[in-house]
Amino acid sequence: MATLLLAKDNTTVTNFEEIKNLLQGHGIMIAKWEASCALADDSSQETILEAYAHELKPFMDKFGYTVADVINVHPNTENLPAIREKFMKEHTHSEDEIRFFVDGFGKFWFHLDNEEIICVTCERGDFMSVPKNFRHWFDLAPGYFVKAIRIFSNMEGWVPNYTGSGIDQNYNKTYN
Ligand SMILES: [Fe+2]
Numbered sequence: 001m002a003t004l005l006l007a008k009d010n011t012t013v014t015n016f017e018e019i020k021n022l023l024q025g026h027g028i029m030i031a032k033w034e035a036s037c038a039l040a041d042d043s044s045q046e047t048i049l050e051a052y053a054h055e056l057k058p059f060m061d062k063f064g065y066t067v068a069d070v071i072n073v074h075p076n077t078e079n080l081p082a083i084r085e086k087f088m089k090e091h092t093h094s095e096d097e098i099r100f101f102v103d104g105f106g107k108f109w110f111h112l113d114n115e116e117i118i119c120v121t122c123e124r125g126d127f128m129s130v131p132k133n134f135r136h137w138f139d140l141a142p143g144y145f146v147k148a149i150r151i152f153s154n155m156e157g158w159v160p161n162y163t164g165s166g167i168d169q170n171y172n173k174t175y176n
Contacts, residue, residue, distance in 0.1 A: 002030060002126045007117040007171065019120070026112055029129040030120070033100055041103075045070040048102055052149060055127070056100075060151060067152040070102065075144045086160070087138040090168045095157025097130040104145035109171060111135035117171060132157070137168045142175045 004013040004022060013019050016032070023030050033055040039048060048070050049056065056068060073083060090111060099106075101122045108120045108128060122128060130136055140146050152158060 001123065003121045005119040005121070007119065023120070026110070027131045028110065028134070029127075031127040032125050033127050034125065039102070048147075048149065052100065052102075056149065056151070065098070065151045065153045067155065068149055070147065070149055072147045073140060073144060077144070080144055084139065084141055084144075087140065088168055088172050090135055090137045090163045090165050091160035092133045092135055092163065093157055093160065094132055095152065095154055096132050097136070097158065098128070098151040100127045100149040100151075101125065101146070102149060103147040105140070105143050106146045106148070107139045109137045109139070109168065111165075111167060117167070119171070135163060139172060141173070
């Protein structure tokens with residue numbers, strides 16, 4: 001279940017409806033999806049997409065998305081520091097960034113229009129849609145385990161446009 005950190009007051013919101021309403025106020029969508037069958041740790045991309053087809057397909061049809069795939073990052077993935085580095089700097093995309101967490105954990109940091117910073121920790125069952133051009137960054141440390149469905153209308157839209165603000169450095173932790 002997702003949790004939301006309000007960095008300014010260092011308070012954490014754990015009630016899902018409260019998190020949903022708070023994010024909705026900024027145009028960010030969060031939802032809970034359930035698999036239609038049990039998934040093994042080594043389930044294939046096809047099996048995972050099939051298990052969530054009842055959620056995935058209506059969403060993709062409704063909003064006109066055409067491509068979905070599954071990414072799998074785990075502690076044995078090569079070049080983990082470089083992968084982390086790529087995600088953890090503030091950036092935007094020209095397309096919405098849509099993720100569904102099949103397993104593992106990830107932190108989405110959002111730089112709101114009112115300049116506040118919030119962080120949503122996502123885990124199994126959490127679906128997030130971040131609007132295009134929204135300032136954000138993502139961290140997969142310290143667990144380095146994320147299995148997620150990505151949904152696209154245009155793969156090129158997912159290229160990060162770094163803002164170069166450096167604000168992420170005030171929040172990202174160093175792990176040894
Ligand atoms: Fe992103």
